[in-house]
Amino acid sequence: MVGANAMEIFLHLEKSNCxxxxxxxxxxxxxxxxxxxxRIGECPRLNGAALAKFAADEESLQDRTVELAxxxxxxxxxxxxLDFAATAGLIGAKMSGExxxxxxxxxxxxxxxxxTFVTDLHLIPWVVVPLLEYIVNCPGTPVTGxxxxxxxxxxxxxxxxxxxxxxxDVLRELADRxxxxxxxxxxxxxxxxxxxxxxxxxxxxxxxxxxxxxxxxYWKPDEGMASSLNIFFDKSAGxxxxxxxxxxxxxxxxxxxxxxxxxxxF
Numbered sequence: 001m002v003g004a005n006a007m008e009i010f011l012h013l014e015k016s017n018c019x020x021x022x023x024x025x026x027x028x029x030x031x032x033x034x035x036x037x038x039r040i041g042e043c044p045r046l047n048g049a050a051l052a053k054f055a056a057d058e059e060s061l062q063d064r065t066v067e068l069a070x071x072x073x074x075x076x077x078x079x080x081x082l083d084f085a086a087t088a089g090l091i092g093a094k095m096s097g098e099x100x101x102x103x104x105x106x107x108x109x110x111x112x113x114x115x116t117f118v119t120d121l122h123l124i125p126w127v128v129v130p131l132l133e134y135i136v137n138c139p140g141t142p143v144t145g146x147x148x149x150x151x152x153x154x155x156x157x158x159x160x161x162x163x164x165x166x167x168x169d170v171l172r173e174l175a176d177r178x179x180x181x182x183x184x185x186x187x188x189x190x191x192x193x194x195x196x197x198x199x200x201x202x203x204x205x206x207x208x209x210x211x212x213x214x215x216x217x218y219w220k221p222d223e224g225m226a227s228s229l230n231i232f233f234d235k236s237a238g239x240x241x242x243x244x245x246x247x248x249x250x251x252x253x254x255x256x257x258x259x260x261x262x263x264x265x266f
Contacts, residue, residue: 006034012050013043020044068125075132076115082136084113090140092210104131105208105253106190111135126252130245134209141239147197147215147232150250155243163231163247170254172229174261175202175218182218185257197232208249211240 010030021042023029032038040046040054084100087093093102099110099118109131110118117123150167151160175181182204185191191206200217207213212234219228231250241249 006031009033009040009054012046012054014045016045018045068129072125072128072132075129075136078136079111079115079132080113087135091134091138092140093135100135102131102135103207103210105206124252126248126255130209130241130248133245134212134241137242138211138240140211141236143211143213144235146235148235148237149230149232150243150246153233153238153243153246156246159243159247163250166251167247167254168229168231168250170251170258171216171231172218172227174257175229176221176227178261182216185216189253198230206253208253209241212237212246212249214250214253 006027007030010027013026013030015026017025021029021038021044023032023038029038029043033040041051084098085095088095088100091102093100095101096110099112101108101110103109104121104127107121108119109121109127112118117128121127149156149160150163151157156163178184182193182202185206186193186204189206191204194203194205194215197203197215198217199219201220202218203215205213205215215232217230217232221227233246237246
């Protein structure tokens with residue numbers, strides 16, 4: 001997959017709908033490339049500059065994939081040196097025999113002493129990496145009950161524009177489109193509605209990890225004003241998971257819900 005979305009790929013195509021690639025339209029081809037079922041080089045009319053750009057993107061993606069695998073392997077090695085019973089008490093997890101069980105969005109995610117996982121959840125990076133970081137590095141800082149925006153987490157200001165684009169904006173569009181959106185995510189992720197915060201119309205709290213509550217606040221459109229949505233974390237998030245894991249959790253949840261809505265609706 002190259003490009004942030006199918007439209008970004010489409011912008012680099014000739015848009016003649018020549019069908020020489022076998023797809024009915026250039027947009028259909030762009031969608032296939034984005035999903036990973038076709039390669040961008042299969043477009044016979046792609047110019048050299050665009051082809052070079054996407055080739056570099058693909059090489060960069062392969063490098064990042066290797067780096068991610070190496071990082072996960074290193075975190076698993078660190079995990080095998082932990083005292084699981086002590087860690088469970090520190091991070092709000094529990095032991096089941098020799099397995100450390102950590103609640104992740106209402107589902108139990110088990111980890112054995114050898115670093116293998118015991119779970120029905122898909123092993124996707126935006127879950128696995130923050131989870132490993134949490135188990136290995138979380139100091140067990142108590143939840144404060146004080147909500148802060150993503151950009152208030154140390155290091156969050158520099159990353160906020162992308163967090164907003166991939167996380168908050170995606171959730172806002174879903175909330176605008178689906179009237180039962182918040183009821184659905186409460187049911188899916190064992191979340192809970194809370195008293196309206198920051199004068200929002202809807203406030204919902206999810207628990208991606210035991211000591212990492214996340215609150216979604218939504219303001220409905222009103223009198224010519226567009227809707228708005230923000231994601232908040234407890235003030236302890238910076239200590240318990242750090243800005244990179246907070247970014248992964250917030251944007252990962254949003255992207256997953258976006259894909260569910262595209263394929264199945266709510």
